[in-house]
Amino acid sequence: MRFALISALAALLGSAHALTSTLQQVTNFGTNPSGAGMYIYVPTKLAVNPPIIVAIHYCTGTGQAYFQGTQWATQADAKGFIVIYPSSPRSGGCWDVASKASLTHNGGSDSLAIVNMAKYAKQQYNGGSIYVTGTSSGAMMTNVLAAAYPDVFVAAAAFSGVPAHCFADPAGTTPAGSATPYWNSNCSTGATSKTAAEWAALVQSSYPGYTGARPKMQIWHGSADDLLSWKNYDEAIKQWTGVFGLSQTPTSVQQNTPLTGYTKSSYGTQVVGYYAQGVGHTVPERVNDVIDWFGLTNLTPGGSLTTTTTTTTTTTTNRPPVTTTTTQTFPTDPSVCTVTYQAPAVTVTAPGQTVTVTVSSGTTQPPVTTTTATTNPPTGGNCAARYGQW
Numbered sequence: 001m002r003f004a005l006i007s008a009l010a011a012l013l014g015s016a017h018a019l020t021s022t023l024q025q026v027t028n029f030g031t032n033p034s035g036a037g038m039y040i041y042v043p044t045k046l047a048v049n050p051p052i053i054v055a056i057h058y059c060t061g062t063g064q065a066y067f068q069g070t071q072w073a074t075q076a077d078a079k080g081f082i083v084i085y086p087s088s089p090r091s092g093g094c095w096d097v098a099s100k101a102s103l104t105h106n107g108g109s110d111s112l113a114i115v116n117m118a119k120y121a122k123q124q125y126n127g128g129s130i131y132v133t134g135t136s137s138g139a140m141m142t143n144v145l146a147a148a149y150p151d152v153f154v155a156a157a158a159f160s161g162v163p164a165h166c167f168a169d170p171a172g173t174t175p176a177g178s179a180t181p182y183w184n185s186n187c188s189t190g191a192t193s194k195t196a197a198e199w200a201a202l203v204q205s206s207y208p209g210y211t212g213a214r215p216k217m218q219i220w221h222g223s224a225d226d227l228l229s230w231k232n233y234d235e236a237i238k239q240w241t242g243v244f245g246l247s248q249t250p251t252s253v254q255q256n257t258p259l260t261g262y263t264k265s266s267y268g269t270q271v272v273g274y275y276a277q278g279v280g281h282t283v284p285e286r287v288n289d290v291i292d293w294f295g296l297t298n299l300t301p302g303g304s305l306t307t308t309t310t311t312t313t314t315t316t317t318n319r320p321p322v323t324t325t326t327t328q329t330f331p332t333d334p335s336v337c338t339v340t341y342q343a344p345a346v347t348v349t350a351p352g353q354t355v356t357v358t359v360s361s362g363t364t365q366p367p368v369t370t371t372t373a374t375t376n377p378p379t380g381g382n383c384a385a386r387y388g389q390w
Contacts, residue, residue, distance in 0.1 A: 051130070055072050080301035090178075097164075132157075
C-alpha cells in the first residue's frame with residue numbers, strides 16, 4: 001500500500017530528529033466499549049492548556065505505526081500540543097464506521113472509545129480544544145467523529161476517506177465488535193451519491209437534537225484513488241457544505257496549492273477541499289497544512305492560543321440644545337462700510353445698527369463657540385479689521 005511506503009520513508013527521515021518524549025500506552029482512560037488501544041505523545045514542554053490532536057491510522061495500521069510514520073510528534077515538540085494515536089482492536093486494523101453504535105452519539109464502539117481517550121487527556125493535562133485527523137479508514141472515522149461528536153471536536157482533516165454514514169451497514173447485521181467491520185462496496189466504488197440535504201440529514205441523525213457548533217472540515221482526496229473512489233471527495237464536500245448550509249460553488253479556487261497538481265477549493269471558512277490530480281490511495285498527510293487549518297501555526301511550548309478582540313467604543317455626550325443670544329450695537333462711524341458677520345451671517349450696512357444673533361446647536365453637536373465683535377472698532381483699515389468677524 002502506498003501509505004506504508006510513505007510511512008516507512010517518513011520514519012527514516014524523522015529518525016534524524018530526536019523527540020523530547022516517548023510514546024506511552026494508556027489503559028485506564030475510561031469506558032472502552034470496543035477495546036481500542038490508546039497511545040499518547042506528550043512533549044516535554046507543553047503549551048498552556050495544550051490543544052489535543054487525535055491522529056487515526058489506516059487499515060492494516062496501528063497507533064504505533066502512525067506515530068512513526070507521520071510528523072505529528074515532531075510538531076508536538078515544536079508547538080506544545082498533545083497527540084493521541086488510537087489503535088484499532090481488530091486484526092485487520094480497520095475502524096468500525098458502519099455500525100449504528102459507532103455512528104451514534106454515545107452509542108458505543110470505536111467512536112466512543114476514541115472520544116473517551118480525548119476526554120481523558122483533556123482532564124489529565126488541563127487540555128484545550130480537541131481536533132481530529134486521519135488517513136483512509138482513519139479518515140472515515142474522522143468524518144464519523146465530526147458527525148457524532150460535534151460537541152467534542154472543533155476541527156477535522158480527513159485524508160482519502162468517505163462521508164459519514166457512507167459505509168453504514170444497511171441491514172445492521174454486522175455487530176459493532178466484529179473482528180472484520182462491514183465493507184460497503186457501493187460507497188468504496190463511488191456508487192453512493194446523495195444530495196447535500198440528504199447527507200446533512202445523516203450527520204444530524206448521528207446526534208439528534210444537537211444545535212450547537214460543528215467542527216470545520218478539511219477534505220483531501222486523490223483523483224487516482226482505486227480503493228476509495230475519488231467520487232467520495234465530491235460526496236464529502238456535499239455533506240459538509242450541506243451541514244453548514246453553504247453553496248456547493250466554491251468561494252475561491254487555487255490551482256497547484258499546496259503542491260503542483262493539487263486544487264484547493266474553499267467554501268467560506270468552514271469547509272475546504274484539496275483534490276490531488278494523479279494521486280492514488282492515500283494522499284500523504286500534510287501536517288503543516290492541517291496545523292494551519294486547526295489554527296495552531298503560532299502556538300509554542302509554554303505559550304497559549306490567544307484571541308485578540310478590538311472593540312472601538314464611541315461615546316456621544318447628549319446635552320440639551322444650547323441657545324446663545326448676543327446683542328451688539330456698533331457706534332456711529334462715518335467711514336462704516338458693509339460688514340458681514342458669521343455664524344450665522346448677518347450684514348451690517350449702517351452705523352449704529354443693532355445686530356441680534358442667535359446660535360443654536362442640537363444634541364451631539366460640538367460645543368458652541370461665540371466670538372463677540374469689537375464694540376469700539378479701530379479707525380482706518382479694512383472692514384474686517386475694524387469690525388472683526390463673528
